[in-house]
Structures are given as structure tokens and as C-alpha cells.
Amino acid sequence: MFKNNLKVAWRNLKSNKLFSGINIIGLSMGLTIVMLLFLFISHERSFDSMFPKKDRIQRVLLKTDGDFGFEIWATVPPVTALAMKEEVTNVESATRLLKHNFGRPASLRINNQNFTEDLFYWVDKELLTIFDVELVKGDAATALDRPGTVILSETAAQTYFNQENPVGQTIMVDNERELEVTGVYKDFPENSTLDAEIMASSNGYWFYDRKSWSNASFETYCLLKENVSIDATQTQIDQMLDANLAKENQWYSFGLQPLGKVHLYSASYGNSYTSRIGDINEVRNLTYLAILILLIACVNYMNLTTARSQKRSKEVGISKTLGASSESLVGRFYVETGLITAISIVLGVALTLLLLPSFNALTNQHLTLDLLLNPSFVLAALGVWLVTTLFSGLYPSMYLSRFMPKEILSPSLKRGKGNVVIRKGLVVMQFAASTALIVGVMVIYQQTQYIQNKNLGFAADNVMAVSIGGLRGEENKDALVQEFKNLSEVTAVSMVQGYPGMDVSGRTLKRKGTDEQGLNIQTNVTDASIVDALKLHLLAGSSLPKFKNEKDTLVEVVLNKKAIDYLGFSPEEAIGKEVYIGVPNTIVGVVDDFNYESLHQPIGAYAFHNSQSEGKSFMLVRFKSGNLGHTVAGLKSTFTRIVPNLDFNYSFLDQNIARMYAREKRAGQISIVFCLLAIFVAALGLFGLAAYTAEQRRKEIGIRKVLGASVGKISQMLSMDFAKLVLIALLIGFPLAYFSMENWLEGFAYRIDIQWWVFLLAGTIALGIALLTVSFQSIRAALTNPVKSLRTE
Template identity: 90%
Template sequence: MFKNHLKVAWRNLKTNKLFSTINIVGLSMGLTIVMLLFLFISHERSFDSMFPKKDRIQRVLLKTNGDFGFETWATVPPVTALAMKEEVTNVKSAARLLKHNFGRPASLRINDQNFTEEFFYWADKELLTIFDIELVEGDAGSALDRPGTVILSETAAKTYFNNENPIGKTILVDNDRELEVTGIYRDFPENSTLDAEIMASSNGYWFYNTKSWSNASFETYCLLKKNVSVDATQTQIGQMLDANLPKKEQWYSFGLQPLSKVHLYSASYGNAYSSRIGDIHEVRNLTYLAILILLIACVNYMNLTTARSQKRSKEVGISKTLGASSESLVGRFYVETGFITGISMVLGIALTMLLLPSFNSLTNQHLNMNLLLTPTFLLAALGVWTITTLFSGLYPSMYLSRFLPKEILSPSLKRGKGNVMIRKGLVVMQFAASTALIVGVMVIYQQTKYIQNKNLGFTADNVMAISVGGLRDNDNRDALEQEFKNLSEVTAVSMAQGYPGRDVSGRTLKRKGSDEQGLNIQTNVTDAGIVDALKLHLLAGSSLPMYKSEKDTLVEVVLNKKAIDYLGFSPEEAIGKEVYIGKPNTIVGVVDDFNYESLHQPIGAYAFHNNPSEGKSFMLVRFKSGNLANTVADLKSTFTRVVPNLDFNYSFMDQNIARMYAREKRAGQISVIFCILAIFVAALGLFGLAAYTAEQRRKEIGIRKVLGASVSKISQMLSMDFAKLVLIALLIGFPVAYFSMENWLQGFAYRIDMQWWLFALAGTIALGIALLTVSFQSIRAALTNPTKSLRAE
């Protein structure tokens, strides 16, 4: 029986080449998208699954109170891990991670060569046992016990020491601290939140025994004891905080985050060090989009199959007359559906393999072909094929198998209006979804364009940020700064702790007198050149003093307008006033507000100051537009000549700013591509319904032609029916698009307003695509010889 059904399916496939091709193309496209996104989503959800104790590992979060805006930070004070090990009975172990110099790159000197390492961390030795980090060289139990020890990843060992065994060798960090290599660990896989290439022992480093409950800069992981409650552990941690910090000084509380949620549920958290942060909203949206496109493809199959129902009805009638049961006919149609979806699946897998490199480039992932051969993927592919077959074949098989022989074999085959309404309803759903996608893509594009063109309050173009954290001598810094200023292409130079897009230090701004609450403020150690380097708009006063004696204890500060507004001054009134940011500061200048963080966040208080409390890790160099290659070469040559013991590591500020919106850009690109595919697949469905309608009304069309109706009139008559369906789809799709995109835009502090013309343009595009699709079938039907249409069956 099955073999016979398969033969019939193959015969029908060859006989109806056009419909079969459209079916296979639509389904294979839908399946390709589903498989590509399945690989992406599986990769995103597989993060940190390789760690044996993953179910017991928790990251400690810091949640600020209302004075600091109810933020959640991925870092906590340095004493937290120490106190948890001693006072929280549910915790077996805890460890801290501090990215070098609070997230700045490390300058390394190895075998008389200079390097820069972005992924250098200081870590407690307990981290190795919490995560069961495997060492291929050295002993995990003692590798980070002693002060001045460091372990390298296999890649870092190869990069810095080539084929030489690094164990026992020395690394000079920032021309200041020598570290002995005591181990080599296996590279963390791509789906690990831990991304360290070098981990140095915290033993002997400045924070090792620090008892401070402030300076929340330390990512902290704890390992819970077996069979303990996370809620009970959080209660104990709260009690620990109460026992060590008076309530009036508690500007934060602690929370726990399971390791399994660190990757996907941390996009909105501040101060996270890992470079591998995902977004659960992106994963969910892509999942919904994949399901939507697959549903559209399945609906197309239904429409295209039932469009051929009149031709298949005789086959059904004869089969039933010869004794075939409805159940056997259902089986036959399901075999045919499974056969077509099977071909589509094979083509989909082939397309997936072909498009995977481009998909990797689009999503910035490193998915490989081996994932297509894993049992998980093969089982998922089988499941998708089964579900697609069942869903696609459900309506056609039930619809066609219900035909009665006496109705089918009669001269006029009757059709129920219910079936027509179902098919029209499905097309309305398809185009409603397509319309919503078109609006969504245009909103994302407009918001991305708005971000790119918005005046940020400073100028990021033509600014190079050069890492100078390894400079230990002020004379070298002054000499380098002066040499850069002497270059003809350089217009401004400034030494700074950070720059917009980079985290600096968080403190509390207080008015002079009794101001217990204060305001959270970002502080950046810099010099007089910062205003010109960033082209900030100075509202009053001046920049920081050009020169400052080391014995001068007076701290000058340049505040932004947000800070001045909190203090209750006008910019002019603020000059010379004293404020407290940890210690007394004198206001010497006021700059206009600027976006130092992503446009997802509102502008907060910001201060440039000259208190040498933190190091200046970057030299910001503004240069003239022109020959960029020559400018970089001149800067590198000057840098190497003045400071030969440092690697010339630089980045362009405009590119750093653009990286803050990489997720939005990626979402926009994916949305555009999927929108085009969804519209194409939906157009196939409309083509199917047009073919069905033309087939049903062929006698009517023939009569109209005999009575003198022109081709254009007949084409217009058929097209208007579909135009009505698309208009109904617009009425459904527009509200869905509006509320969905309004919700998305709420994630930005600075955003566009959706204009009416976006919806008008989307509707015009959807209607144009529909009419273009239908016109082909309408004109074809109108051109048919009426004698063929009116011939008796």
C-alpha cells in the first residue's frame, strides 16, 4: 500500500511540475530558515553547558536602589566573595574575576617583544575548581596559589611563546609586574561565558584581602552545596550584607543568577566583562520569525494543493467508487505530502550548508558544518519534517478525502463557501504577517539611521584611542603626548581614563552641605585636552588646567549640564563652586550633555577631573581627515620610537561607538532578509489562490469573453478580489506592527516616533506585490480561449 502511494505521489509530482516546484521551493525556503535559526538558537542556549557543576554555579548580581536608578550590575564589591565563603553556609566556594585595569587591555612584554591582550583577568584560585578548568600543563590545584603566577590558554601560549614551553617563563605586565607562567589550560569553547586568554593570580594583587563593600567592579561566582535552595541562599546573602553594612549605607542589594542564564539574560546588566553576551529577546524574536515563515510555507502547500482539487477530485471519486476508504485516501495524501516535504528537507539541508558561511558572517557566529551531523540536529530535523508534513497535509487530506463519488463524478462539482473562506483567511493571515514584517523592518531601519545620525554631543569621527596603560613614567607620557602634537595631521591630544562607550568610574555627586542622597555620576580622569579631543560643547568656564603639580591637592572638575542641573546652578553660576564627589572638587567648566553610553540609556551626570585616583589608560588623538594609512603609520612610528617597550594598540572611536549598536544592526539585517523571504513565500501562496480562483471561474471568464469583456476588464475583476484580501490583511497587520515595534522602541531612551507614512508605504508595497503576483494569473486566465473554458466535461 505504501509503495503504491509513493508511486502515485511521484506520478503527481511529475505531472504537475509547476505546482510541485512552487511547493518544494516554498517549503525548502521555510525549512532552510528554520534550520539556520535552529543552529543559531541551539548555540545560544548551549552556553556554559560544558561545565560539570553548572547546575550549582551562580553569579552574584548587584541591584542598586532608587538613588541609582534601580540598575542591575554584573559586578559586586571585592569583599563579597570573602564574606560568602565565611558567612553563607549554603555556599561551598566563591571566586572573583577582575578584567585587567577594570576592563582595559593589558600591555605585555615577553621575550623582548610587545603584545596587547584584551582578555587578561585577575582571578581567585577557587575559580579553577568551581568551573573545573582543565590544565594541560601544570597543576590546577596549585597553579594560582602563589602571588605573581599566571596561567595561559593554549591559544595564548602558542601566540606568545610559539612552540616554546612557557612553563616557568616570565611575562611583564604594564612594565610594572612580573608574572611566572605556571599552567596552560584548554581554550574556553565559543559557547562559554568565560573568555579569558590569560588568568593571573589575585593572591598578592591589590584587592586580594580588601574588605571594602564599595568599588563594585568584581564579577563573582559561587558554587552552592548540593541540594540547597537558591532562595534560602539569597536570604543568607541578604543577612550577610545586613551584618556587615549599616542599612543607611546600603545603596544596593545582592541577587543570584544561575550560570545557565548568564549568557542570554544579561544584555541589560551593567559592568559585565564577558565579550560573549547574548539576548533572550533576540533569540525569542528569531524563533517566532522562523515559526511564522514555516507556517506561511505550510499554508502555501495547503492552498496550492486545494487549488488543484478539481483535477484531483476525479481521482478521489474513482478511487472511492472502486472501494477506497477515506482513511486510505488520507494516507495517500499524507504520503504525497511527506514525499514533497522530504525533498524540501533535503534541499533545505543543502541550502543550509551552502548559506551557513554567510549566516555566520551576518550573525557574527562560528557555527560549523559538524553541527548538521549531531544527533540533536538530526532529531530536530526529523521532528521538523514530521510536524511540517502533518500540518501541511492536514487540510488537503481531510478536504479531498471527504468528497462523495456521486458529487465528484456529476457534471458540476459543487464547492462549499466554507472552504473558499478558509483559503482566503489563510492568505489574509499571510499578508497580515508580511505587512507587519515590512513595517517592522522599516522601523528598525529608521531607528538605526537615527542612532547613526543623532548628535551625540561629541564628535567621534577621526579620533584614535591608543592604549597606554603600560606607561609607568609620567615623563614618557608627556614626551609621547608632545611628539603626537608635533605631527601635522594631529589637531588635539588628551590622556584619559576612558572615553564615551567605555566604562569609567562610578561615584556619588553631592551638593555642598547636607545632601545624604546624592546622585550617581560617572567620573573620568583626564587633562586639559579632553574638550578639544572630543569636540565637547563648552557652556561655561574652561577645560581642566593645562598643568598640575603633583603636590597640588586641589581637584578641578568639568561637569556636564545634567550634573549642574542637579546642583541647582546655571552653567555660569557653577564656575568656582565646590561640590563633593568622594572629596571636595572645584568646578572649572561646564559642558553640554553628551551620550557617553548607548542610546538605550538616558544621559546621566558625568565629570572630567584631574584627581590621580585612577590611571589614564588611553591617549585620545584627534587627526585631520585625509590619508588614514599615512596617519596611522606616522602615529605608530612615533609611538614605537618614544615608548619602545609597549605594543602600539589602537582603535577608532567611531567604530567603538558603532559596536554598541551591533546587536540592533544585526537584527535589522536579519529582519530585512527574512522579511523579503517571508513576502516571497507569501506571494507563492497568493499565486496558489489565484490559480485556484481562475480554475473555479474559468467558465464565467469564458462567458464574459464571449459577451465582449476585454482582457483588462477580466484581469481587473479577478485582481480586485485579491486586493480586498490584502486590504483586510493591512487592517490586521498594522495594529500588530504598531504595538510590536512600539514595545521594541521602548528599549531606547532616544528613539523615533512611528510616522503614518511608514504604514502607508508598507501597505503600498504589500498591495503592489499582491497585485503583481495576481496579475500574471489573471491575465493568463483572461487570455484563455473561451471555447476551451466552455467545453463540456
């Protein structure tokens, strides 16, 4: 029976090439999208699954109080790990990670060559046992025991030492610390939160035995004992904090985050060092999109199959006359559906292989073809085939198998209104979803453009950030600044701790006197040229002094307007006033507010100062627009001549700012691509309904033509029916799009307002696509010879 049904299904496919082709194209497109999104979602959800103790590893989070805006940080004070190992009985071990110089690049000198490493971490030795880091050279038990030791990833070892064995070799870091290589470890996979290329021992480093409960700059992981309660552990951690820090000094509390949630549930957390942060909302949205597109593809199959009901009724009637049961006919139609979906799956896999490189470029991922051979993917593909077959074939098989033999003798096949309503309802659903997608894409694009074009309060274009973390001695720094300024293309040079878009130092701003609460403020060590380098708008006073004696303990500060407003001064009144930011500071200048963080965050208080408390890790070099290659070559030549033992490592400030919105840009690109594909698949469904309607009304059309109706009038009559469906879809899709996009925009402190014309344009596009889709069937039906339409069957 199955073999016979398969033969019948194959003959039907070949005898109806147009409908079969559209069915297969629609399903294969939908399945391709689902498979690509499945690969992406599976990769995102697989993070940190390779660590054997993953279920017991927790990251320690810091939750600030109201003075700091109730934020969650991924870093905690240095003493946290030490105290947890001693005082929290549920904790078996704990480890700290500090990205070199609080996230700045490390300057390396190896075998008389200069390098820059962005993924250099100082770590406790416990990290190797907690995460079961596998060493291919050296002994994991002792590799980081001694001060001044370091281990490299296989990639880093190859980069810095080629084929030479790095164990026993030395690395000079920032021209001040020599480290001995004691091991080489396997590269962390692409789906690992740990991304270190070099890990140096914290033993002997400045934070190793530091007992401070401030300076929250250290990512900390703890390994819980077997079968302990998370709630009980949290209680012990709270008790630990109370025992070591007085309540009035507790501006934060601690929380635990399972390792399995670090990647996807940390997008809104501050101070995270890892370069691999995902977003659970993005994964959820793409999951919903995959399900939606698959449903649209299945609905298309239903519409296209039932559109051929006139022809299939004869087959059913004859089969029933010859004794076929409804159950056997259901099986026959399911075999046909299964065959079509199987062909679509094969084509979908082929398209997935073909489009994977482009999808990787779109999502900035490194998904490989190996994932397609993964048992979970194979099982998922089989599951998708089964679900698609069952869902797609359910309505057509039940609908067609109910035909009665006597209906063959009827002059036309008449179906109940309920079936028509269902089909029209499904098309309304498709276009409601498509309309919502169109509106969503337009809003995302507008917000992305708004972010790119918004006046940030400073000029990020034509500014290069040159890393000078390894440059020692103020004389050397001053000499490099002077040589840069001598270049004709350079207009300003400023040494800074960090630049906009980068974390600097968090402190508390307090009014002089009895201000106990204070205001969270970001502080940045710099010099007098910062105003010119960033083109800040100076509201009152001046920039920092150009010259400052090393023995001068007076700290001058330039505050932004947000800070001045908190102090209760006008910009002019603030000049010369003393404020407390850790130590007394004298205000010498006030600049207008500028967006030093992502536009997701409102502008906070900010201060440029000339204290010696922190180092200056970058030079901001403003240059004239023109021959960029010539400018970069000149700066590199000058840098290499003045600082021969450092690598010339630079980035452009506007590109660094743009990277803060990489997630939004990626979401916008993915939305545009899959929105177009979803509309294409939905248009196929409308084509199916148009074919069905033309078939049902062919005698009516013939009669109208005999009575003198023109092709245009008949085409308009059929098209208007579909236009009504699209208008209903707009009424449903617009509210859905508005509320979902308003919810998305709430994540931005600075955002656009959704304009009325967005809905008008989206509706026009949807209506245009619908009319263009149905016009082919409408004109074809209107051009049919009425003799054929009216012939009695």
C-alpha cells in the same frame, strides 16, 4: 499499500511539475530558514552547558537603590566572595574575576616582543575548581596558588610562545609586574561565558584580601552545596550584608543568577566583562519568526494542493468507485505530503550548508557544519518533517478525500463557501504577518539610522584611542603627547581614564552642605585637552588647567549640564563653586550634555577631573581627515620610537561607539533578510490561491470573454479580489506592527516616532507584491481560449 501510494505520489509530482516545484520551493525555503534559525537559537541556548557543575554555579548580582536608578550590575565589591565563603553556609566556594585594569587592554612584553591582550583577567584560584578548567600543561590544583603566577589558553600559548613550552617562562605586564607561566588550559568554547585568554592569580594583587564593601568592580561566582535552596541561600546572603554593612550605607542589595541564564538574561545589566552577551528577546523573536515562516510555508502547501482540486476530484471519484475508503485516500495524500516535505527537507539541508557561511557573517556567529550532525539537530529535523507533514497534509487530505463519485458527473466541481473562506483567511494571515514584518524592518532601519546620525554632543569621527595602560612615568606620557602634537595631521591629544562608551568610575555627587542623598555621577580623569579632543561644547568657564603640580591636592572638575542642574546653578553661577564627589572639587568649567553611554540610557551626570586617584589608560588623538593610512603609520612610528617596549594598540572612537549598537544592527540585518524571504514564501501562497480561483471561475471567465470582455477587464476583476484580501491584511497587520514596534522602541531613551508614511509605504509594497504575484495567473486565465473553458467534461 504504502509502496503503491508512494508510486502514485511520485507520478503526481512528475505530472504536475509547476505545482510540485512551487510546493517544494516554498517548503524548502521555509525549512531552510527554520534550520538556520534553529542552529542560531540552539547555539545561544547552549551557553555554559559544558561545565559539569553548571546547575550549582550562580553569579552574584548587585542591585542598586533609587539613588543609582535601580540598576542591576554584574559586578560586586571585592569582599563579597570572601564573606560568602565564610558566612553563607549554603555556599561551598566562591571566586572573583577582574578584567585587567577594569576592562582595559593589558600590555605584554614576552621574549623582547610587545603584545596587547584584551582578554586578560585576574582571578581567584577557586575559579579552576568551580568551572573545572582543564589544564593541558601544569597542575590545576596549584597553578594559581602563588602570587605572580599566570596560566594561558592554548591559543594564547601558541600566539605568544609559538611551539615553545610556555611553562616556566615569564610575562611582563604593563611594564611593572612580572608573571610566571604555570599552566596552559584548553580554550573556552565559543558558547562559554568565560572568555579569558590569560588568567593571572589574584594572590598578591591589590584586591586579594581587600575587605571593602564599595568599589563594585568584580564579577563573582559562587558554587552552592548539593541540594540547597536558592531562596534560603538568598536569605543568608541578605543576612551577610546586614551583618557587615550598616543599613544607612546599603545603597545596594545582592541577588543570584544561575549560570545557565547569564548569557541570555544579562543584556540590560551593567559592568559585565564578558565579550559574549546574548539577548533572550532576540532569541524569542527569532523563534517566533521561525514558527511563523514554517506556518506560512505549510499554508502555502495547503492552498496549492487544494487549488488542484478539480483534477484531483477525478482521481478520488474513480478510486472510491473502485472501492477505496476515505481512510485509505487520507493515507495516500499523506504519503504524497510526506514525500514532498522529505524532498524539501533534503533541499533545506543542502541550502543550509550552502548559506551557513553567509548566515554566520550576518549574525556574527561561528556556527559550524558539525552542528548539522548533532543528534539534537537530526532529531529536530525529523520532528520538523513530521510536524510539517501532519500539519500541511491535514486539510488537503481531509478535504480531497471527502469528494464523492457522483461529483465527477457534475459539469463543474462546486465547493462550499467555508473552504474558500478558510483559504482566503490563511492568505490574509500570511500578508498580515508580512505587512507587520515590513513595518518592523522599516522602523528598525530608521532607529538604527537615527542612532548613527544623532548628534551625541561630541565628535567621535577622526579620533583614535591609543592604549597607554603600560606606559609608566608622567614624563614619558608628556613626551609622547608632545611628539604626537608635532605631527601635522594631529590637532589635539588628551590623556584619559576612558572614553565615551566605556565604563569609568562611579561616584556620588553631593551639594556642599547637608546633601545626604546625592546623585550618581560618572567621573573621568583627564587633562585640559579633553574639550578639544572630543569637541565638547563649553557652556561656561574653561577646561581643566594645563599644568598641575603633583603635590597640588586641589581637584578641579568640569561638569556637564545634567550635574549643574542637580546642583541648582546656572552654568555661569557654577564656576568657582565647591562640590563634593568623594572629595571636595572646584568647578572650573561646564560642558553641554553629551551621550557618554548607549542611547538606550538617558544622559546622566558626568565629570572630567584631574585627581590622581585613577590612572589614564588612553590617549585620544584627534586628527585631520585625509590619508588615514599615512596618519596611522605616522602615529605608530612615533609611538614605537618613544615607547619601544609597548605594543601600539589603537581603535577608532566612532567604531567603538558603533559597536555599542551591534545587537540592534544585527537584529535589523536579520529582520530585513528574513522579512524578504517570508514575503517571498507568502507570495507563493497568494499564487496558489490565484491558481485556485482561476480554476474555479474558468467557465465564468469563458462566458465573459464570449460576451466581449477584454483581457484587461478580466485580469482587473480577478486582481481586485486579491487586493481586497490584502487590504484586510493591512487592517490586521498595522496595529500588530505598531504595538510591537512601540514596545521595542521603549528600550531606547532616545528614539524615533513611528510616522504615518511608514504604514502607507508598507501597505503600498504589500499591495504591489500581491498584484504582481496574482497578475500572472489573472492574465493567463484571461488569455485562455473560451472554447476550452466552456467544453463539457
